[in-house]
Amino acid sequence: MRDFTKKLRVLLIDDNANHLRGIKELISxxxxxxxxxxxxxxxxxxxxxxxxxxxxxLMDVNMPEKDGLQTIQSINKLGISTxxxxxxxxxxxDLIYRAMKLGARGYVLKTMASSKLIDAxxxxxxxxxxxxxxxxxxxxxxxQNAAKEESKVSAGENLLTTLTxxxxxxxxxxxxxxxYKSIAQKxxxxxxxxxxxxxxxxxxxxxxxxxxxxLYALTHGFKPSSTMQQxxxxx
Amino acid sequence: MRDFTKKLRVLLIDDNANHLRGIKELISxxxxxxxxxxxxxxxxxxxxxxxxxxxxxLMDVNMPEKDGLQTIQSINKLGISTxxxxxxxxxxxDLIYRAMKLGARGYVLKTMASSKLIDAxxxxxxxxxxxxxxxxxxxxxxxQNAAKEESKVSAGENLLTTLTxxxxxxxxxxxxxxxYKSIAQKxxxxxxxxxxxxxxxxxxxxxxxxxxxxLYALTHGFKPSSTMQQxxxxx
DNA sequence: AATTATCAATCGTTCCATGGATTAAATGAC
DNA sequence: GTCATTTAATCCATGGAACGATTGATAATT
Numbered sequence: 001m002r003d004f005t006k007k008l009r010v011l012l013i014d015d016n017a018n019h020l021r022g023i024k025e026l027i028s029x030x031x032x033x034x035x036x037x038x039x040x041x042x043x044x045x046x047x048x049x050x051x052x053x054x055x056x057x058l059m060d061v062n063m064p065e066k067d068g069l070q071t072i073q074s075i076n077k078l079g080i081s082t083x084x085x086x087x088x089x090x091x092x093x094d095l096i097y098r099a100m101k102l103g104a105r106g107y108v109l110k111t112m113a114s115s116k117l118i119d120a121x122x123x124x125x126x127x128x129x130x131x132x133x134x135x136x137x138x139x140x141x142x143x144q145n146a147a148k149e150e151s152k153v154s155a156g157e158n159l160l161t162t163l164t165x166x167x168x169x170x171x172x173x174x175x176x177x178x179x180y181k182s183i184a185q186k187x188x189x190x191x192x193x194x195x196x197x198x199x200x201x202x203x204x205x206x207x208x209x210x211x212x213x214x215l216y217a218l219t220h221g222f223k224p225s226s227t228m229q230q231x232x233x234x235x
Numbered sequence: 236m237r238d239f240t241k242k243l244r245v246l247l248i249d250d251n252a253n254h255l256r257g258i259k260e261l262i263s264x265x266x267x268x269x270x271x272x273x274x275x276x277x278x279x280x281x282x283x284x285x286x287x288x289x290x291x292x293l294m295d296v297n298m299p300e301k302d303g304l305q306t307i308q309s310i311n312k313l314g315i316s317t318x319x320x321x322x323x324x325x326x327x328x329d330l331i332y333r334a335m336k337l338g339a340r341g342y343v344l345k346t347m348a349s350s351k352l353i354d355a356x357x358x359x360x361x362x363x364x365x366x367x368x369x370x371x372x373x374x375x376x377x378x379q380n381a382a383k384e385e386s387k388v389s390a391g392e393n394l395l396t397t398l399t400x401x402x403x404x405x406x407x408x409x410x411x412x413x414x415y416k417s418i419a420q421k422x423x424x425x426x427x428x429x430x431x432x433x434x435x436x437x438x439x440x441x442x443x444x445x446x447x448x449x450l451y452a453l454t455h456g457f458k459p460s461s462t463m464q465q466x467x468x469x470x
Numbered sequence: 471a472a473t474t475a476t477c478a479a480t481c482g483t484t485c486c487a488t489g490g491a492t493t494a495a496a497t498g499a500c
Numbered sequence: 501g502t503c504a505t506t507t508a509a510t511c512c513a514t515g516g517a518a519c520g521a522t523t524g525a526t527a528a529t530t
Contacts, residue, residue, distance in 0.1 A: 127372075133358070133364075143336070144338050147338070151311075155312075164503090164504060167504090177442070177450050179488070181488090189507085190508085192507055193507060195490070199491070202491095209412070209414070209490075210446055210489080211446050214446055399478060401480095402478090415516095424479085425480075426481095427480085427483085428479075428482095432479085434517075443517095444488090445515080445516090
């Protein structure tokens with residue numbers, strides 16, 4: 001948990017000088033915070049993060065040169081567990097989704113009351129995610145839509161359902177890039193039997209080589225039905 | 236937007252008779268709501284949804300026979316755009332993630348104050364997502380962790396970066412399940428040249444057949460670098 | 471400026487292994 | 501009696517390995 005005897009170390013990154021100054025003043029009013037750095041340049045911000053290890057990084061997404069999303073990625077590569085709170089001018093669902101996916105811990109709109117920014121810092125410092133209701137809704141607009149598209153593919157006229165149990169096992173091994181001989185050994189059947197199964201699979205999936213069979217399986221949500229032999233092999 | 240002249244039609248599904256009764260009474264107190272149905276059985280709930288087309292469905296996740304998640308899927312298959320609000324006893328991050336991914340519009344814990352349930356209904360009826368701060372945090376615990384695992388694979392010693400431009404184009408076609416001859420035709424080069432490229436790809440990706448090359452590409456975030464010729468072909 | 475080295479991209483030939491199509495058939499379970 | 505599972509034998513196409521070799525672009529060296 002948070003150590004209330006120490007001041008929260010906050011770093012600011014925003015290419016807009018006015019915003020930067022405004023935010024800095026706002027945060028400096030809070031006695032429990034300590035602004036360890038404020039810069040208009042993302043790359044400079046990265047080295048400041050390396051040097052000062054701030055608890056919280058408040059960062060604009062929309063910056064020239066290196067944008068906020070790229071900067072989050074760079075921070076992740078550093079292996080430093082800093083809590084990033086994104087500042088943005090727009091409630092673009094795609095942008096919110098990508099920022100959160102990259103590990104942002106909070107997202108605040110610049111149009112929001114300044115008290116929200118303090119809320120965000122407090123919440124995030126407390127180990128929680130700060131995402132206002134509107135932005136949560138925006139996030140899920142994107143997220144649920146993407147999930148829907150995904151399920152569309154794996155649903156609807158799914159030829160995978162026509163496969164028998166044994167064919168499923170064989171397809172499972174095919175999707176692991178294993179050849180006839182090894183499949184035969186794994187299933188303890190002859191190679192010709194494997195070929196028969198594979199041929200049947202091809203016909204059912206309406207393809208004519210293993211690569212396309214594997215591609216079909218992967219893009220249609222194939223999940224090996226009997227995972228038994230793998231677990232046994234692991235034992 | 237919501238039509239305030241009409242009552243919100245609410246359907247309840249919860250296998251626990253006491254909960255069901257309690258929630259029903261709670262909601263009945265609100266004059267702007269109309270409970271169109273309340274059932275302890277998920278499958279019965281489904282037919283009630285078909286019949287009454289409620290604005291909101293309040294549903295328990297933890298039910299015998301058919302659980303809440305499966306029920307959401309069934310509702311989705313019906314093609315009815317009902318807003319599902321999940322009721323759950325636990326703030327399990329995995330469960331929250333899956334429910335939201337399947338399209339739930341809200342998530343409320345049974346341990347929360349009953350006023351939260353009203354808040355949820357209001358918020359969701361208003362077209363927004365209702366996810367309390369704690370649950371948002373839980374959700375992102377799972378979501379960001381999954382994203383992290385994903386990026387781990389596509390990052391780190393990625394052999395794909397060693398491929399040349401031409402090799403990338405060839406691999407792109409390989410991942411579409413195309414054979415040597417057709418690749419040669421598409422790229423307007425000889426088949427032997429394609430084989431040379433493919434062999435180089437195999438060595439760089441440390442595999443020895445096309446299936447494994449394709450599998451490597453797909454599991455390591457391969458994105459064809461030059462999409463030009465495809466766009467040109469489309470024109 | 472001339473050279474050397476490196477590397478991407480191209481093509482060819484040979485040769486063998488593997489993949490895949492086809493046809494046929496036996497067994498056992500439901 | 502249908503269907504899943506198994507095996508066999510034949511045959512051809514495709515995939516892939518191995519070795520060699522040319523061109524052009526780029527960079528480094530002299």
